Amino acid sequence: xxxxxxxxxxxxxxxxxxxxxxxxxxxxxxxxxxxxxxxxxxxxxxxxxxxxxxxxxxxxxxxxxxxxxxxxxxxxxxxxxxxxxxxxxxxxxxxxxxxxxxxxxxxxxxxxxxxxxxxxxxxxxxxxxxxxxxxxxxxxxxxxxxxxxxxxxxxxxxxxxxxxxxxxxxxxxxxxxxxxxxxxxxxxxxxxxxxxxxxxxxxxxxxxxxxxxxxxxxxxxxxxxxxxxxxxxxxxxxxxxxxxxxxxxxxxxxxxxxxxxxxxxxxxxxxxxxxxxxxxxxxxxxxxxxxxxxxxxxxxxxxxxxxxxxxxxxxxxxxxxxxxxxxxxxxxxxxxxxxxxxxxx
Amino acid sequence: xxxxxxxxxxxxxxxxxxxxxxxxxxxxxxxxxxxxxxxxxxxxxxxxxxxxxxxxxxxxxxxxxxxxxxxxxxxxxxxxxxxxxxxxxxxxxxxxxxxxxxxxxxxxxxxxxxxxxxxxxxxxxxxxxxxxxxxxxxxxxxxxxxxxxxxxxxxxxxxxxxxxxxxxxxxxxxxxxxxxxxxxxxxxxxxxxxxxxxxxxxxxxxxxxxxxxxxxxxxxxxxxxxxxxxxxxxxxxxxxxxxxxxxxxxxxxxxxxxxxxxxxxxxxxxxxxxxxxxxxxxxxxxxxxxxxxxxxxxxxxxxxxxxxxxxxxxxxxxxxxxxxxxxxxxxxxxxxxxxxxxxxx
Ligand SMILES: CC(C)[C@H](C(=O)O)[C@@H](O)C(=O)O
Ligand SMILES: CC(C)[C@H](C(=O)O)[C@@H](O)C(=O)O
Numbered sequence: 001x002x003x004x005x006x007x008x009x010x011x012x013x014x015x016x017x018x019x020x021x022x023x024x025x026x027x028x029x030x031x032x033x034x035x036x037x038x039x040x041x042x043x044x045x046x047x048x049x050x051x052x053x054x055x056x057x058x059x060x061x062x063x064x065x066x067x068x069x070x071x072x073x074x075x076x077x078x079x080x081x082x083x084x085x086x087x088x089x090x091x092x093x094x095x096x097x098x099x100x101x102x103x104x105x106x107x108x109x110x111x112x113x114x115x116x117x118x119x120x121x122x123x124x125x126x127x128x129x130x131x132x133x134x135x136x137x138x139x140x141x142x143x144x145x146x147x148x149x150x151x152x153x154x155x156x157x158x159x160x161x162x163x164x165x166x167x168x169x170x171x172x173x174x175x176x177x178x179x180x181x182x183x184x185x186x187x188x189x190x191x192x193x194x195x196x197x198x199x200x201x202x203x204x205x206x207x208x209x210x211x212x213x214x215x216x217x218x219x220x221x222x223x224x225x226x227x228x229x230x231x232x233x234x235x236x237x238x239x240x241x242x243x244x245x246x247x248x249x250x251x252x253x254x255x256x257x258x259x260x261x262x263x264x265x266x267x268x269x270x271x272x273x274x275x276x277x278x279x280x281x282x283x284x285x286x287x288x289x290x291x292x293x294x295x296x297x298x299x300x301x302x303x304x305x306x307x308x309x310x311x312x313x314x315x316x317x318x319x320x321x322x323x324x325x326x327x328x329x330x331x332x333x334x335x336x337x338x339x340x341x342x343x344x345x
Numbered sequence: 346x347x348x349x350x351x352x353x354x355x356x357x358x359x360x361x362x363x364x365x366x367x368x369x370x371x372x373x374x375x376x377x378x379x380x381x382x383x384x385x386x387x388x389x390x391x392x393x394x395x396x397x398x399x400x401x402x403x404x405x406x407x408x409x410x411x412x413x414x415x416x417x418x419x420x421x422x423x424x425x426x427x428x429x430x431x432x433x434x435x436x437x438x439x440x441x442x443x444x445x446x447x448x449x450x451x452x453x454x455x456x457x458x459x460x461x462x463x464x465x466x467x468x469x470x471x472x473x474x475x476x477x478x479x480x481x482x483x484x485x486x487x488x489x490x491x492x493x494x495x496x497x498x499x500x501x502x503x504x505x506x507x508x509x510x511x512x513x514x515x516x517x518x519x520x521x522x523x524x525x526x527x528x529x530x531x532x533x534x535x536x537x538x539x540x541x542x543x544x545x546x547x548x549x550x551x552x553x554x555x556x557x558x559x560x561x562x563x564x565x566x567x568x569x570x571x572x573x574x575x576x577x578x579x580x581x582x583x584x585x586x587x588x589x590x591x592x593x594x595x596x597x598x599x600x601x602x603x604x605x606x607x608x609x610x611x612x613x614x615x616x617x618x619x620x621x622x623x624x625x626x627x628x629x630x631x632x633x634x635x636x637x638x639x640x641x642x643x644x645x646x647x648x649x650x651x652x653x654x655x656x657x658x659x660x661x662x663x664x665x666x667x668x669x670x671x672x673x674x675x676x677x678x679x680x681x682x683x684x685x686x687x688x689x690x
Contacts, residue, residue: 081531081532081538081542082531082532082533082535082538085532085533086532086533086535090533113461114460114461114570114571115459115460115461115570116458116459116460116461133478133497133499133533133534134533136535138498138499138534138536138537139536140536140539140540142503143539144543145503146503146504146507147502147503147504148502148503148540149500149501149502149503150501150502150536150537150539150540151498151499151500151501151536151537152478152498152499152501152534152536152537153483153496153497153498153499154478154483154496154497154498154499155494155496156494156495156496156497157492157493157494157495158487158490158491158492158493158494159491159492162491185584185587186426186427187426187427187430187431188427188430188431188435188478188479188584188587189478189483189497190427190431190481191483191484191485191495191496191497192483192495192496192497193426193427194485194488194495195485195493195495197426198489217587217588218587218588218590218591218592219591221566221588221589221591221592221595222591222592222594222595222600224592225459225460225570225592225595225596226459226595226599239530239533242530242533242562242563243562243563243566243588244566245563246563246564246566246567247563247566247567247569247570247592249567250566250567250570250571251570254571255567
């Protein structure tokens, strides 16, 4: 179609500022004949304090009508830990079955990394988004007493594991190095470990060109700092993916440039794109936030909607900007303007 | 007592070589009047292949009689993943209730780190060792079919969480910086998260001198590479501890120098001390393995048995050796000899 009907969720903290830049770049990169419609939604701490609501069924019905969702950040210290995470972010991922949580890591020349040397980092993590320890299964008995027992249940299904493993193989197949690493902890979490490992090995037979590899999650963290160049595509469980993608972001330029997509490849529901960084309330409203991660999330959004050329233009613009950025301090707006100018030209 | 009755488990791969150096240093550092008795046990891949056994009740009865256990490494690619881990390593931790899994990280001058700069790293992780996702709870239904469901249950008890949190506070209290960070994921794993957080905050009131802090596990991995100097003592869950201690080892000199203790502070059962690295079958038998992590594990063993002076002597010797080591390549034996000479003098 020649229109994009986008739900925009600025959210909390720096969300508003960075999303504005993402939209600026999106408008600049789209061909003239593509109509961009946006509808802004007020979710997050403000709405929660005003109404007690995080994400209602009516909200989900409205969001469902869009082609995609762009999110800034949700989270504020004034809200108890877990309320917005479980009540909004995870609720949305589960409601729209965002099972492919896509998180690319690429270290560009000139970008600061805490690692010595300038390792060649260019990989993507395909994190499962709707299962594992994130399902909210579990409970507490004898709460607050010395006999309290709290459980968390990681739920893993053949259906859920296979579809994300298959997606990861397809992504690896489409990349020049064609390498896929499964990250799990199958020597300890043997029930889920068998399911993941067996599924991975079975699907591998359909992708004979893809080189495969297995690492325990603890060993994976070591390689992420000692030899990140070894990774091409990683597929992993929801919780391991959460952990290693933050580490991956840290080593490949910081969470200021880490983008992510919460994708439902079936397109039955809109996918959501968001920077990995949070709401960073300490710097909110000061024009200090780096909108690069949001702009890169817009590139993932464009690619998901079939605008491959435009997605690549945004990524090229960011790469050029980052490479040339040096140590000059620019405002959120200035970076957004520079990127919009690059993609338009 | 003026004797140490030690169980020695060389195990697989490089285990034999590194344990020999650990014993050499132990013998050299002990005062003349302390009688050191050792009994060697044959566990690991060889015994498993020969007998199908990993760790029997009779084995546990024998091991129980010792004051402590020194382990090299258990694990071999010829044994299916999980068999030795669950059947030996974890079985022993659970049988002897090794709930304090102690893993210090200290970056010494001159030691290589993948991090740029030479950050001041000196912290210790107190990892819970007998609960969480390591209990083996969970299961599989419809195995091997498209309807397979595999679960893993993380079990957390007030008893288990409180004792390890209390141990960590006491360790923080005894250190100059007196700072303790709880690492969890309480915004997603809310049942276990509440138990950990509430327990942590309650015990904190008994340690008013200790500064406290909380980090989600994903954020903790970021700080471990961007600002590891911020950490003093970390207390965390079994699985998060597994992950972040491998990362901690990687940034603070590599797993070649990472020591650990599987401690039961009650002394009802012997505690076990082991290097964090595995059996490294690729370099086994070649005299290439670095025994430093084993020697540092011997220091933890000495401290646990009350030989504080001797423990400190071993650590000082290792620090001096590492600082002076430079790029000279030495054999396993040479490093052991050098360390034994240092502690003896
Ligand atoms: C905020 C939290 C629920 C979320 C997660 O754990 O998935 C975040 O850490 C992320 O990685 O997107
Ligand atoms: C080998 C494995 C069972 C073990 C663990 O996961 O605890 C290891 O990784 C460790 O950290 O001691």
